[in-house]
Amino acid sequence: LKGDALFKLGRNSESVECFSKATQFDASTNSKNYHIALDYFKKGDYFRSIEFYDILLANNPKNFNALFGKANSLSKIGKLDEAIICYDEILKENPTYDKVLKNKHLLEIEIYSKSSIGKAKALALCDKSDEMIQLIDEIKKNGLVTRKALGEIVCLVITSLIKMDKYPEAKSLVTRKTFHWRHYLERELIDRGVSLQRLGKNDE
16 A cells, blocks of 8 residues: 555655565555556656566566566667567467567567678678678578668668679669669668669669
């Protein structure tokens, strides 16, 4: 009761401390903690939300709602690896839970996308054109990046190839028919000051 009253008064730190010191968790207390965590999540206070999910998990490490809510909160603050750990805990009990599998897959795509962009930037700095083109083919094959990330990587590789005067290689990426995001790519290149005419855009 005290923790609930402190929460309603906006005394958040004291409320968390009070709830975390509770020695007995009945269904009513669990429900209150869950709704407080959910309320913080809806308000965008993801750190506070995680604190209350942790209180629930301290009492029951397999609490589905707490694990799922904590995973969502962690993903909002960029802690994707930790969010995946929470999803994995759920999947241990229910390996075929569709929503959890989908959320986990989306996080894995985001992680791989960021990693691939970083790798492309590193290769560009070293002027490793062949490895950059191989990276694009690898990314296309496994399909584990977002369209936006793939477009960014392709643009990065093309602009790097142009700086190295490797126009045939750059042109091959622009005119490759399998790139269904071609219009997006062309717009990005124009924004970066790259002449599509110079690459022979219409020479397919």
